[in-house]
Amino acid sequence: MRNHEEDWGSHFLMVNDINLxxxxxxxxxxxxxxxxxxxTSRWSGFQGTAFAGVFDGNDHRITNLTIDSKGEDxxxxxxxxxxxxxxxxxxxxxxxxxxxxxxxxxxxGGLCGGNxxxxxxxxxxxxxxxxxxxxxxxxxxxxxDGSIADCSATGSITG
Numbered sequence: 001m002r003n004h005e006e007d008w009g010s011h012f013l014m015v016n017d018i019n020l021x022x023x024x025x026x027x028x029x030x031x032x033x034x035x036x037x038x039x040t041s042r043w044s045g046f047q048g049t050a051f052a053g054v055f056d057g058n059d060h061r062i063t064n065l066t067i068d069s070k071g072e073d074x075x076x077x078x079x080x081x082x083x084x085x086x087x088x089x090x091x092x093x094x095x096x097x098x099x100x101x102x103x104x105x106x107x108x109g110g111l112c113g114g115n116x117x118x119x120x121x122x123x124x125x126x127x128x129x130x131x132x133x134x135x136x137x138x139x140x141x142x143x144x145d146g147s148i149a150d151c152s153a154t155g156s157i158t159g
Contacts, residue, residue, distance in 0.1 A: 002035055009052040014060040014092070021064035030066040030098075033074055034081030034113060046076055046107075046114070050084040057092025057122070064096050065110070065126075071102035073131070076113030078142065085146070087117030097126030097139075097155070105134040107142035110153065115146045123152045130159030 001007065022029030033039065041047035067077050076082050077099055083089065089111065097110035107113035110124035114136075124140050136142040139153030 005049050007053070008037055008049055011054040011056075013056045014058045017060050018062045019064055020062060020066070024066065026068060026070065028068070030068040032067070032069050032072065034067070034077055034079065035065065036080045037083070038081040039074065039076040039113070042073060042075070046082050048076075048081065050082040050116070051080050051087050052084040054088045055092070056090050059091050061093035061095050065094060065098070067099045067101075069101045069105070071131070073102040073104045075106045076142070077101055077105070077107070078109045078112040080112040082107075082114045083112050083117040083119075083146065085116045088120075089117070089122060090120045092122045094122070094124045095126070097124055097128065099126075099128045101130050101134060103131035103133055105130050107136045108134065108159070109138045109141040110155070111140050113142045115141045115144045115148065118147045118149075119151055120149045121151065123154075125154045127156045128158070134159045
């Protein structure tokens with residue numbers, strides 16, 4: 001799904017838990033950007049394709065999501081970088097998140113960097129660390145312009 005931007009407007013149903021340990025693009029196995037719908041430029045605002053589909057976790061979980069931008073000041077970090085107005089994410093657990101970003105980063109969260117859609121029946125556990133002068137940092141979402149219902153987040157936020 002990560003490498004198929006043309007499908008980000010589709011409907012997805014998880015059928016198993018997913019362990020992301022070691023699955024990233026950095027040599028240590030961490031990701032350097034959001035896993036799905038990442039920001040593609042360090043310029044101001046979101047540059048890229050937002051997730052516009054429906055993702056039903058089907059009460060499964062994604063574990064061991066580690067994003068380390070290696071000080072590159074990347075924006076819109078999380079499992080999803082940016083969720084668009086018509087997107088939906090539901091029935092999903094994201095456990096053991098570890099996000100570390102550089103200075104001047106914006107929109108960082110465990111589930112999504114930014115939400116313009118609908119999130120329901122989801123939870124996140126773990127830690128989110130933004131650097132100096134980072135903005136819009138949260139456990140569930142970095143910022144929310146959409147709808148969130150019946151969700152929770154447990155962990156630490158530093159920024």
